[in-house]
Amino acid sequence: MGISCSQMSSSGQYSYSYIFKYIIIGDMGVGKSCLLHQFTEQKFMPDCPHTIGVEFGTRIIEVHGEKIKLQIWDTAGQERFRAVTRSYYRGAAGALMVYDITRRSTYNHLSSWLTDTKNLTNPNTVIFLIGNKMDLEGSRDVRYDEAKKFAEENDLIFVEASAMTGENVEQAFLETAKKIYQNIKDGKLNANMTESGVQHKERGGPASLGDSSSSDKPNCSC
Amino acid sequence: MNSVQKLLSSDETIISSHEVSLVQGWMRSSKHLIILEKNRDLRGLLVVSETVDYALPIDSDFKFDVDSESKSKNVGDVFISISYQKQKLLFEMLPPSKANTFINELLRAMEYQSRRKTAGDYSWLKKYSKKTDLSLENQGVVMDASKLLLDYNEHIPRHSVARGAMQPVAARDSVIKYQMGMMEDQYTYTQGIQIFIGTWNVNGQSPSCSLSDWLSITTDPPHVYAIGFQELDLSKEAFLLNETPKEGEWLRAVTKSLHPGAVYKEICLVRLVGMMLIVFVEENLAQRVDHVVCDTVGTGFMGKFGNKGGVAIRMDLEMTSLCFVNSHLAAHTEEYERRNQDFHVIASSISFNGFLPPKSIKDHDQIYWLGDLNYRITDLDLMRVKNLINQGQYETVLEHDQLKRQHDLGHVFSGYKEGPIHFRPTYKYDVGTDEWDSSEKARAPAWCDRVLYRGEDIKQLVDYKSIPSLKISDHKPVIALFNSDIRIIDMNKYRKKLEEVMKRLDKVENEFLPQVMVDMNDFNFDTLRFLEAQSKTLIIANTGQVPVRFEFIKKCDDSNYCKDWLRIEPYTGFIDPGDKCDVKLVVYVDKRCASKINSGQDKISDILVLHLEGGKDLFITVQGTYERSVFGCSIETLVHLNVPLREISPDKLKELERSRDSSSVSTYSVPKEIWFLVDHLYRNGLKQQNLFEHPGLPSEVLLIRNWLDTGSTDPIPGSVHSVAESLLLLLESTAEPLIPYNLHEACLTASTSYLQCKQIISSLPLHSKNVYLYLCSFLQELLSHSDENGLDGKTIATLFGQIFLRDSPRSRNDPSARERVNQTKARKKASFVYHFLVNDFSDLISPVHVS
Numbered sequence A: 001m002g003i004s005c006s007q008m009s010s011s012g013q014y015s016y017s018y019i020f021k022y023i024i025i026g027d028m029g030v031g032k033s034c035l036l037h038q039f040t041e042q043k044f045m046p047d048c049p050h051t052i053g054v055e056f057g058t059r060i061i062e063v064h065g066e067k068i069k070l071q072i073w074d075t076a077g078q079e080r081f082r083a084v085t086r087s088y089y090r091g092a093a094g095a096l097m098v099y100d101i102t103r104r105s106t107y108n109h110l111s112s113w114l115t116d117t118k119n120l121t122n123p124n125t126v127i128f129l130i131g132n133k134m135d136l137e138g139s140r141d142v143r144y145d146e147a148k149k150f151a152e153e154n155d156l157i158f159v160e161a162s163a164m165t166g167e168n169v170e171q172a173f174l175e176t177a178k179k180i181y182q183n184i185k186d187g188k189l190n191a192n193m194t195e196s197g198v199q200h201k202e203r204g205g206p207a208s209l210g211d212s213s214s215s216d217k218p219n220c221s222c
Numbered sequence B: 001m002n003s004v005q006k007l008l009s010s011d012e013t014i015i016s017s018h019e020v021s022l023v024q025g026w027m028r029s030s031k032h033l034i035i036l037e038k039n040r041d042l043r044g045l046l047v048v049s050e051t052v053d054y055a056l057p058i059d060s061d062f063k064f065d066v067d068s069e070s071k072s073k074n075v076g077d078v079f080i081s082i083s084y085q086k087q088k089l090l091f092e093m094l095p096p097s098k099a100n101t102f103i104n105e106l107l108r109a110m111e112y113q114s115r116r117k118t119a120g121d122y123s124w125l126k127k128y129s130k131k132t133d134l135s136l137e138n139q140g141v142v143m144d145a146s147k148l149l150l151d152y153n154e155h156i157p158r159h160s161v162a163r164g165a166m167q168p169v170a171a172r173d174s175v176i177k178y179q180m181g182m183m184e185d186q187y188t189y190t191q192g193i194q195i196f197i198g199t200w201n202v203n204g205q206s207p208s209c210s211l212s213d214w215l216s217i218t219t220d221p222p223h224v225y226a227i228g229f230q231e232l233d234l235s236k237e238a239f240l241l242n243e244t245p246k247e248g249e250w251l252r253a254v255t256k257s258l259h260p261g262a263v264y265k266e267i268c269l270v271r272l273v274g275m276m277l278i279v280f281v282e283e284n285l286a287q288r289v290d291h292v293v294c295d296t297v298g299t300g301f302m303g304k305f306g307n308k309g310g311v312a313i314r315m316d317l318e319m320t321s322l323c324f325v326n327s328h329l330a331a332h333t334e335e336y337e338r339r340n341q342d343f344h345v346i347a348s349s350i351s352f353n354g355f356l357p358p359k360s361i362k363d364h365d366q367i368y369w370l371g372d373l374n375y376r377i378t379d380l381d382l383m384r385v386k387n388l389i390n391q392g393q394y395e396t397v398l399e400h401d402q403l404k405r406q407h408d409l410g411h412v413f414s415g416y417k418e419g420p421i422h423f424r425p426t427y428k429y430d431v432g433t434d435e436w437d438s439s440e441k442a443r444a445p446a447w448c449d450r451v452l453y454r455g456e457d458i459k460q461l462v463d464y465k466s467i468p469s470l471k472i473s474d475h476k477p478v479i480a481l482f483n484s485d486i487r488i489i490d491m492n493k494y495r496k497k498l499e500e501v502m503k504r505l506d507k508v509e510n511e512f513l514p515q516v517m518v519d520m521n522d523f524n525f526d527t528l529r530f531l532e533a534q535s536k537t538l539i540i541a542n543t544g545q546v547p548v549r550f551e552f553i554k555k556c557d558d559s560n561y562c563k564d565w566l567r568i569e570p571y572t573g574f575i576d577p578g579d580k581c582d583v584k585l586v587v588y589v590d591k592r593c594a595s596k597i598n599s600g601q602d603k604i605s606d607i608l609v610l611h612l613e614g615g616k617d618l619f620i621t622v623q624g625t626y627e628r629s630v631f632g633c634s635i636e637t638l639v640h641l642n643v644p645l646r647e648i649s650p651d652k653l654k655e656l657e658r659s660r661d662s663s664s665v666s667t668y669s670v671p672k673e674i675w676f677l678v679d680h681l682y683r684n685g686l687k688q689q690n691l692f693e694h695p696g697l698p699s700e701v702l703l704i705r706n707w708l709d710t711g712s713t714d715p716i717p718g719s720v721h722s723v724a725e726s727l728l729l730l731l732e733s734t735a736e737p738l739i740p741y742n743l744h745e746a747c748l749t750a751s752t753s754y755l756q757c758k759q760i761i762s763s764l765p766l767h768s769k770n771v772y773l774y775l776c777s778f779l780q781e782l783l784s785h786s787d788e789n790g791l792d793g794k795t796i797a798t799l800f801g802q803i804f805l806r807d808s809p810r811s812r813n814d815p816s817a818r819e820r821v822n823q824t825k826a827r828k829k830a831s832f833v834y835h836f837l838v839n840d841f842s843d844l845i846s847p848v849h850v851s
């Protein structure tokens, strides 16, 4: 007895059909790496070192019954790396812009992060604003409604989340994917252009990890 | 490959080979598949890594499936699974684009073997590898995916991964399917279903009576009916045109007489001339039927007409594949060998399309073979047969049954079983009676109509019998009832398992991303000086599970992966897990980059991007403080410097460099540094052999550098050669050559005319002109001593041509600037300068005033 070839071979039944590229940006220490870790490993890293470079993580999710592979780039937040990390924005389908609700300065810098994002990504890149560390209500330094207002003014989707408790983390990543998916379905995004940050699997099909010709993994900082 | 080549006998050749990766658990490793041919006859398949892992005969036990994620479009990944005697290996074809050729060869090999009448001797394959057992336990790899899920760490062959021999699998459909297949037991269960097989040679009659006695005799309604007819229509039309009204008549009769306890759906009807097979499945179960395909084969007149032969239907019922074959084999008592042959032709010719490779009868979990097989009773007196049968002593008669005998001898239906026969022979009766054939021919009774089966999980129920009450034909219909287990997916469990597998693959992918640690992210070099290299070591340790290829990569707008004052050795490399790599970072400010640092256009500060192939990037910061030097200063700056360079602030220097003011009143008409050096050579070097040709000592050049930068009052240190070299270096380190780039074209054009050359020089910015003429005067003086120093004008002109008219760094990198072009250019530069070595140009000189 065995699963015969025929029984399960309808194309793309299990594996993902899209790849979305995300970037996570924001000031240092706001919790970008913790958010990524929480999303990929469902764990909190209390002593997360500063990211000096660009970390990379993947996860396959499902949106409207379609499997999507998220390819997430977590950038260094330190100001001195700003010039270098800018080269990672290109071709992002989604940008998670993070600030720390307990540190006002990280909120104040959002406009500069937003400028970079708008300048360096395509017009359809979905920008999602995350106010992180919502578990630290006692030390709150940025009110929810003012951030909400900022988000509305700039056409961003917004949640407060906690990389520690995991609250709203999954939601932020998934909502972004849904929005991107919607953009594809609406014809706003062309899945065949590299700038879109979206790859449709039919297009040659990404090769596997460890295969140098592969397209479903990071390759160049440009 | 080599190991195979060595073992090839002279009559063995490699037909085709392909690079693959073998999927084992969550890992994959790279292999080659090789198809071998011996004697232009037998073929075998080898699975090869460094040595041969498996040597498999491509015989009747060999099976393979192609699983391409987009079969039609010929792109995407191609996986093939090869099974041999129930064991299975999954291979990913690399690259997929070339897989077709290999797969076609494999198909041909299988097709060829299926046409063979006898089994081949495959012992020749043993010399490659004795292993034909595909179980991977032999290789220390546990295949049980369920265990892998529970206890991941224990079963990952980490040492193999570390060696790079294995890599984690990727989330591909085929891989997931394979993983799911490995733990089928965990989300499937078996369910017994009742399968009703009926066969009847109706001798061309129409259904003039109800068939309920035949088709509706069980208490519970069967789940599946497969009903076969032979000699449905004996007319010429049916034979020649394969068209007959009988098809519809019998279909209606059958449909009416199915068990009334259930509603049935007709799944498929297939007919070839008089052979017809219909499959019905109980309505609810019918939804789980998939991939229904049928095929027919004629073995009658001329070996191919449809008066004899077989028709077949295959389908998947949930996870179990079923195949039903209805055949009418050759007639006449003595023709049992023809019957055997017919069987083999049907078994090997029936081919179900829609699969790659097409499936044949044997590729099914359960096979039910029914029909008028036409085997007779031999070597027994007719009267005795009849007597024994009347006494119910079927066993004695059955000993003379040709089918039993041929089956026992292994000549036909090997692997098939048949239930015990407790019923009267089904042939040959006088129509309308239960009496044996009373015609002239008085044919002997025989069990012509039979049902055999093959496969696990099939239980023959006691009901294997004929139905005497149906008398319209000279044959009696036969039924065989089976209770067969089919495997059913528990969708809830299945989804859960699938989720687990997906999660695991995600995890494997993240866990097997390349990981490294660096001992330092920040490198600080203090007190860097011109021409003094300093190096530090960056240690990259592979702390991950997989081998890492690293490379320092360019940032977006940069032309190189690091600044030109930095060297990274090696800038790319490969590190095994647990290993490390020392990377040397060498900072060296030389004549190419000094001016940019002096002017502030560049500084000793760079962020390197260390990229891990297939993974993350790390940033490495390199910084340093540079002790500025007159090397790299422009002529304009130097003439304005009335104190040693060290005594002015870096900002002041930057300001000077940025303004490069040639008009304002300067302290000197030529830079004092140049004057010092030239003056020294004038005093000490005029008679020196090979001046400017002989290199100086690097250590002395550094001393001279310090002497100039600090404005020392000591005598100039070092030999005249070192002083000469320092002079050249000073001229070469400026941002622009003495004759600015924008005039170079004009200079080359003018090189044949002294007058034009003079015009260009007179148009130079004041300080450049002064320095140029000053140096040329000195060179004229030098050449006037050629008797002693052995220098000649041509050599000096060539050397200084390259310095005064130095190419821009950009053109030096230009690959289109070919050798010959460069030579011509060099010659023209030399002629340009040469004019000023042999002519009196005092008319160009404005008075030099050194204060």
Ligand SMILES: Nc1nc2c(ncn2[C@@H]2O[C@H](COP(=O)(O)OP(=O)(O)OP(=O)(O)O)[C@@H](O)[C@H]2O)c(=O)[nH]1
Residues within 6 Å of the ligand: A026, A027, A028, A029, A030, A031, A032, A033, A034, A035, A045, A046, A047, A048, A049, A050, A051, A052, A075, A076, A077, A078, A132, A133, A134, A135, A136, A161, A162, A163, A164, A165
């Ligand atoms: N209480 C609380 N602490 C958090 C949360 N998220 C992150 N932290 C902590 O904040 C610190 C910084 O988190 P990181 O994820 O390293 O921040 P980052 O944005 O990646 O910083 P850079 O890599 O320097 O850009 C860590 O010590 C975390 O433990 C959160 O949701 N709640």
Ligand SMILES: [Mg+2]
Residues within 6 Å of the ligand: A032, A033, A034, A049, A050, A051, A074, A075, A076, A077
């Ligand atoms: Mg970080």
